[in-house]
Amino acid sequence: xxxxxxxxxxxxxxxxxxxxGRAPHFTEIAKAFSISPDDGKKLLHELxxxxxxxxxxxxxxxxxxxxxxxxxxxxxHITIDGHQKWFAQ
Numbered sequence: 266x267x268x269x270x271x272x273x274x275x276x277x278x279x280x281x282x283x284x285x286g287r288a289p290h291f292t293e294i295a296k297a298f299s300i301s302p303d304d305g306k307k308l309l310h311e312l313x314x315x316x317x318x319x320x321x322x323x324x325x326x327x328x329x330x331x332x333x334x335x336x337x338x339x340x341x342h343i344t345i346d347g348h349q350k351w352f353a354q
Contacts, residue, residue, distance in 0.1 A: 271315070273298070274308045278331055286350030288328035288336040318354070330354050 277297050281289040289297075295305025306326055313321055318332040328336050333353055335341070341353035 270308065271312055274312050275317075278312075278328070282331060282334045282351070288331055288334070291326050 274294065277294060278289060281287075281293070291306040291309045292302045293305075294309055295302045298305070298308070300308075309321075309326065309328070313319060318330070320329050321327060322329040330336060334343075335352045335354045337352065339352050342349050343351035343353050345351075
């Protein structure tokens with residue numbers, strides 16, 4: 266994956282987290298870039314193989330954490346303008 270596509274994928278995931286309060290599935294990444302689900306999964310895994318503080322749930326294709334957000338509910342609630350739909354790492 267070229268750097269530009271990595272940046273676009275990172276940006277899409279970050280914006281998705283902000284808007285929906287959860288991480289996108291790789292099929293949603295694929296849809297956003299008008300590519301096949303397999304290619305969406307490939308984009309996700311290539312981004313996860315960078316040295317960024319992001320990772321998948323073990324043995325899955327599901328985003329567990331994407332700094333500063335965490336996809337699993339935990340004690341670190343993030344509230345903005347009275348809305349709590351995010352969790353921190």
